[in-house]
Amino acid sequence: MKKDYIFTPGPTPVPLEVGLAQVKMVHHRSPDFGEMLGRVLEGLKYVFQTENEVLMFASSGTGAMEGAVANCFSPGDTVVVFSGGKFGERFAEISRAYRLNVIEIKYEWGETADPALLEKTVEENPDIKGVMLTHSETSTGVVNDVEVFGRIVSETGAVFIVDAISSLGAVEFRTDDWKIDVAVSGSQKALMTPPGIAFAAVSEKAWNMIADSKSPNYYFDFNATRKSQSKNPPQTPYTPAITVIQALEKAIEMIKDEGLDRILERHRRLALASQAAVEALGLNFVAHDRSNAFVTTSIWSPDGINSGDIVKLMRNKFGVFIAGGQGKLKGEIFRLGHVGFFDEFDIVVQVSALEMALSELGYDFKAGSGVSAALRVLSG
Ligand SMILES: Cc1ncc(COP(=O)(O)O)c(C=O)c1O
Incomplete structure (x- = not known):
């Protein structure tokens, strides 16, 4: 399945x-x-x-x-x-x-x-x-x-x-x-x-x-x-x-029913959890100012790994669709989504699949560190 x-x-x-x-x-x-x-x-x-x-x-x-x-x-x-x-x-x-x-x-x-x-x-x-x-x-x-x-x-x-x-x-x-x-x-x-x-x-x-x-x-x-x-x-x-x-x-x-204010707060929390995961994994953000960058989390692919390979592996092996880079950032970055019909567990699944793909592509990091960092924000 x-x-x-x-x-x-x-x-x-x-x-x-x-x-x-x-x-x-x-x-x-x-x-x-x-x-x-x-x-x-x-x-x-x-x-x-x-x-x-x-x-x-x-x-x-x-x-x-x-x-x-x-x-x-x-x-x-x-x-x-x-x-x-x-x-x-x-x-x-x-x-x-x-x-x-x-x-x-x-x-x-x-x-x-x-x-x-x-x-x-x-x-x-x-x-x-x-x-x-x-x-x-x-x-x-x-x-x-x-x-x-x-x-x-x-x-x-x-x-x-x-x-x-x-x-x-x-x-x-x-x-x-x-x-x-x-x-x-x-x-x-x-x-x-x-x-x-x-x-x-x-x-x-x-x-x-x-x-x-x-x-x-x-x-x-x-x-x-x-x-x-x-x-x-x-x-x-x-x-x-x-x-x-x-x-x-x-x-x-x-x-x-949910109300715009509550929706915006939910998006902010999910974005902060995603950002925490990225930091814990030792990856770098594309956006320099992240104080309101709560729509898409854009991340530089680790050295030596084409971001398209991360996206493809996550999609083909785990069924998790994230976005790659566009235009001149194709192959260089990948992007996590978290607006709209997203909850905490979508972030956990997304970061878990990312960790599994990074591990398979040979990136060196402490397994579970991204998920733990996201969970700390989400349960705070
Ligand atoms: C900021 C922004 N502008 C324009 C577009 C293009 O929209 P569409 O693909 O719906 O034509 C997109 C789609 O991703 C977008 O994110």
């Missing part, structure tokens, strides 16, 4: 109740669907901590990233993109695809984005139309300080677009208080739902910019989605990912 454990930063494990909610599909032009969509859109406002309208798309998170760029700007507009990992790079790539003038502020993978660089760039380029920041850079484990960036951008005419794909519901995320104009996210991370739907919470400032945009768009036309969603009950312009929305309704119910 082999049991599978999904412990990646995303997609994350789906609770049984959430999966079961997908079994009986309703029709999307039925009143039942419209009412459910209305409840889900309201529930998303709680998760995003916003009074802004939350738009929904049948796509993975990248669709909402592209939508944000395509709707807010016009070719030739100048935007600032902070890029310190695979997903910051993606915002720059999308912006170039839409013929924007991209000021890409590259920071070291593992470092945190520096708000002083934004202040300087905004001063030197008063015509900036947008600033893009990745909240939780899943490729490195770094979590950026969105609030301080939001304060700076709000004093300019630019819109602030934040990739909250792995951070929403994982660590504190306050769309309105942090002055975020377009917050994008997806279903398959801390929201404990299968992949297939993406969201964009859009502010009035962004809607004003959208009215002037001359970039081409069709499927991700924010106005078309807004128009359908404003019907009573709400609708979608095209066929929605019906059963994923059904699943999300259940997941939001669970999130509300």
Whole structure:
């Protein structure tokens, strides 16, 4: 017998109740669907901590990233993109695809984005139309300080677009208080739902910019989605990912029952236990500042061991799915997940499998030291 454990930063494990909610599909032009969509859109406002309208798309998170760029700007507009990992790079790539003038502020993978660089760039380029920041850079484990960036951008005419794909519901995320104009996210991370739907919470400032945009768009036309969603009950312009929305309704119910504050505390505890295990095993973190790096624990592979071998061994021999490195960190790092439907014992299983794989690959450490360190945090 082999049991599978999904412990990646995303997609994350789906609770049984959430999966079961997908079994009986309703029709999307039925009143039942419209009412459910209305409840889900309201529930998303709680998760995003916003009074802004939350738009929904049948796509993975990248669709909402592209939508944000395509709707807010016009070719030739100048935007600032902070890029310190695979997903910051993606915002720059999308912006170039839409013929924007991209000021890409590259920071070291593992470092945190520096708000002083934004202040300087905004001063030197008063015509900036947008600033893009990745909240939780899943490729490195770094979590950026969105609030301080939001304060700076709000004093300019630019819109602030934040990739909250792995951070929403994982660590504190306050769309309105942090002055975020377009917050994008997806279903398959801390929201404990299968992949297939993406969201964009859009502010009035962004809607004003959208009215002037001359970039081409069709499927991700924010106005078309807004128009359908404003019907009573709400609708979608095209066929929605019906059963994923059904699943999300259940997941939001669970999130509300547990409460965001308690969820964030659970994620923090699980991350601290994972960090303790890593330290006890004598391994090194990719993220330099771990004070809020509670979404993904990214770890350098020991010298002489390709991180892909750790990931493969854990998956093929023990059924434990963790993530390897992306982009230029492929083969160099591996990443443990702990947001969404995770509890203490998931961390214990994950660290146990890691220890077994490391041992098999010849890494020298005291067997059980990682598990013990994690347990000390979890039982504290
Ligand atoms: C921070 C971040 N941005 C963007 C993405 C891309 O999202 P998707 O794969 O849902 O398109 C991911 C996925 O891992 C992510 O973690």
